[in-house]
Amino acid sequence: MSGFNAGFNGRGAWSIFTFELLRFLRTAFQSVLAPVLTTSLYFIVFGAAIGSQMPDLGGVDYGAFIIPGLLMLTLLGETTSNASFGIYMPRFTGTIYELLSAPVGTAETLLGFVGAAAVKSLILAAIILATARLFVDYSIAHPLLALVYIVLVAAAFALFGFILGIWADGFEKLGIIPMLFLTPLTFLGGTFYSIDMLPKPWDTIALFNPIVYLVSGLRWAFFGTSDVSFGLSLGITVGFLALCVVVIAFIFRTGWRLRT
Amino acid sequence: MSEPILEIEGLSKIYPGGLKALDSVDLSIRKGEIFALLGPNGAGKTTLIGAVCGLVRPTGGTIRAFGHDLAHDWRAARRRIGLVPQEMATDMFEPVIRTVNYSRGLFGLAPDPAKIEEILRSLSLWGRKDEQIRNLSGGMKRRVLIAKALAHEPELLFLDEPTAGVDVELRKDMWRQIGALRAEGVTVILTTHYIEEAEEMADRVGIIDKGRLLMVDEKAKMMARLGRTEALFTLAAPLSQLPAVLADYPVELEKDGRVLIYRGGDGTGKGKAEVAQVSKALVAAGVDYTGIDVHESSLEDIFVQLIDRDKVAA
Ligand SMILES: Nc1ncnc2c1ncn2[C@@H]1O[C@H](COP(=O)(O)OP(=O)(O)OP(=O)(O)O)[C@@H](O)[C@H]1O
Ligand SMILES: [Mg+2]
Numbered sequence: 001m002s003g004f005n006a007g008f009n010g011r012g013a014w015s016i017f018t019f020e021l022l023r024f025l026r027t028a029f030q031s032v033l034a035p036v037l038t039t040s041l042y043f044i045v046f047g048a049a050i051g052s053q054m055p056d057l058g059g060v061d062y063g064a065f066i067i068p069g070l071l072m073l074t075l076l077g078e079t080t081s082n083a084s085f086g087i088y089m090p091r092f093t094g095t096i097y098e099l100l101s102a103p104v105g106t107a108e109t110l111l112g113f114v115g116a117a118a119v120k121s122l123i124l125a126a127i128i129l130a131t132a133r134l135f136v137d138y139s140i141a142h143p144l145l146a147l148v149y150i151v152l153v154a155a156a157f158a159l160f161g162f163i164l165g166i167w168a169d170g171f172e173k174l175g176i177i178p179m180l181f182l183t184p185l186t187f188l189g190g191t192f193y194s195i196d197m198l199p200k201p202w203d204t205i206a207l208f209n210p211i212v213y214l215v216s217g218l219r220w221a222f223f224g225t226s227d228v229s230f231g232l233s234l235g236i237t238v239g240f241l242a243l244c245v246v247v248i249a250f251i252f253r254t255g256w257r258l259r260t
Numbered sequence: 261m262s263e264p265i266l267e268i269e270g271l272s273k274i275y276p277g278g279l280k281a282l283d284s285v286d287l288s289i290r291k292g293e294i295f296a297l298l299g300p301n302g303a304g305k306t307t308l309i310g311a312v313c314g315l316v317r318p319t320g321g322t323i324r325a326f327g328h329d330l331a332h333d334w335r336a337a338r339r340r341i342g343l344v345p346q347e348m349a350t351d352m353f354e355p356v357i358r359t360v361n362y363s364r365g366l367f368g369l370a371p372d373p374a375k376i377e378e379i380l381r382s383l384s385l386w387g388r389k390d391e392q393i394r395n396l397s398g399g400m401k402r403r404v405l406i407a408k409a410l411a412h413e414p415e416l417l418f419l420d421e422p423t424a425g426v427d428v429e430l431r432k433d434m435w436r437q438i439g440a441l442r443a444e445g446v447t448v449i450l451t452t453h454y455i456e457e458a459e460e461m462a463d464r465v466g467i468i469d470k471g472r473l474l475m476v477d478e479k480a481k482m483m484a485r486l487g488r489t490e491a492l493f494t495l496a497a498p499l500s501q502l503p504a505v506l507a508d509y510p511v512e513l514e515k516d517g518r519v520l521i522y523r524g525g526d527g528t529g530k531g532k533a534e535v536a537q538v539s540k541a542l543v544a545a546g547v548d549y550t551g552i553d554v555h556e557s558s559l560e561d562i563f564v565q566l567i568d569r570d571k572v573a574a
Binding site: 007009010011012014015016019022023026093094095097098099100101102103104105255259260 | 275276310313314315316317334335336338339341343345347348349350351352353354358362363364365366367368369370408
């Protein structure tokens with residue numbers, strides 16, 4: 001498992017991918033129930049209870065306005081934790097020996113693990129959007145761009161989670177990054193409000209939060225309105241994805257935390 | 261038979277803490293042989309296997325398998341190598357057959373239900389193929405690890421203490437398995453603490469201690485060179501000195517002349533023959549005895565002897 005050598009092992013990548021996906025399906029009920037429940041609660045509290053008192057934002061009904069943000073909230077959290085567990089568990093139980101001794105390199109491993117994590121997230125995203133439908137009526141302005149964008153975000157955070165799962169040397173560390181950074185930054189990233197609703201210095205400070213761009217990008221794809229330009233959002237997403245790939249390539253090259 | 265399948269040269273491993281687990285090991289494994297690596301706890305056996313299988317990054321030296329340099333051509337080599345690790349590590353919640361199929365795919369082979377069935381049947385796992393691995397006993401879990409290692413039909417198989425914690429019957433069963441693999445032409449490198457295992461199975465034996473390979477030789481030759489026969493004659497009446505007829509034999513008196521001991525031979529049967537001659541000579545000389553206790557030194561004695569010598573040298 002090092003470097004992109006000749007002789008790409010497609011079957012190896014496919015095996016990892018299907019094995020991981022089947023593992024997910026075995027626990028599909030738990031994997032899907034929790035996020036669906038959480039999203040429903042947000043819709044009841046913010047969408048129905050508070051949303052009915054809120055004015056439209058940029059011509060979008062408040063209940064619909066929060067959909068891209070809620071989707072992003074679940075997507076980032078679930079993708080990161082799915083992907084990090086996917087690689088952390090074999091390290092923890094020792095089954096990683098097989099992967100390390102197999103003819104699979106960086107490419108196969110990433111396609112397998114990260115691909116599976118990203119696909120799980122897409123399934124989840126579809127379920128959340130269907131759940132949202134139960135609470136608010138909405139339509140998507142740029143469905144294809146929305147799909148591409150969600151795929152990119154899912155892939156980027158699956159890579160991020162993979163790095164987390166290799167870095168972590170305990171279950172605590174595995175949970176701490178999503179809890180300490182992802183959730184707060186997403187909450188502050190315009191999930192429930194538009195950045196220009198913030199008082200003076202905070203609207204500028206908020207622009208240093210990378211998740212603002214992610215939420216904003218998806219909101220544009222949904223409703224055609226956003227805090228920052230879609231191009232910028234897309235650029236930041238792709239940039240983050242590329243950064244994660246570089247970090248992972250480095251990890252595999254050095255064998256860090258994988259080989260003794 | 262002498263074509264090398266694995267060539268290790270000057271292999272060293274120093275762990276981050278500074279511990280030298282392998283100290284310039286040279287080893288050449290022949291195609292089709294069963295090679296047993298013997299050594300006490302912490303000798304470096306698992307580290308050596310790890311270095312070949314990609315779990316341990318060597319500090320120095322080269323490893324070539326099937327003619328491929330593992331530092332560069334690892335993909336081609338790894339397809340043909342299987343590993344059964346010492347530590348039990350399985351996907352507890354997965355059914356047996358799924359993990360075995362997964363292993364085959366991971367190593368780049370197309371699914372082959374017939375082959376997988378054959379492997380599972382040979383390990384008596386077929387009847388439990390759909391059970392979650394956590395429901396199996398320890399010995400059966402180890403068999404799952406073996407099935408996973410065999411799933412891609414490796415030509416070179418590493419078994420790191422395959423029979424540790426396995427009962428006698430299962431161990432005999434595994435010996436049969438290994439014998440069957442040899443018959444198919446698979447090269448097997450195993451580590452073990454049970455010397456009888458090496459004695460029973462191996463063509464060649466390597467003895468390792470503190471990261472250094474102390475001796476590598478054919479089992480029979482090693483035993484011939486270092487093997488001994490020991491025979492204790494319990495005498496009916498104590499002797500004060502050895503009968504003259506025994507002057508040419510390696511015998512001595514012990515326990516105030518009540519026991520006559522023969523120590524000699526070379527592990528090829530010469531010792532046994534001499535013991536027979538000694539007993540006849542005793543009768544001819546009119547020396548009566550009440551018991552004979554003959555003991556052939558085993559690989560174990562040789563092993564202990566070598567490790568002791570190593571300790572003294574260190
Ligand atoms: N990851 C590691 N980091 C530091 N030291 C290690 C590591 N793995 C093994 N060692 C040390 O290297 C030495 C050789 O260990 P190794 O596991 O190769 O021995 P072994 O011969 O397989 O022993 P055993 O018969 O107990 O399995 C030991 O002193 C061990 O403590
Ligand atoms: Mg060991």
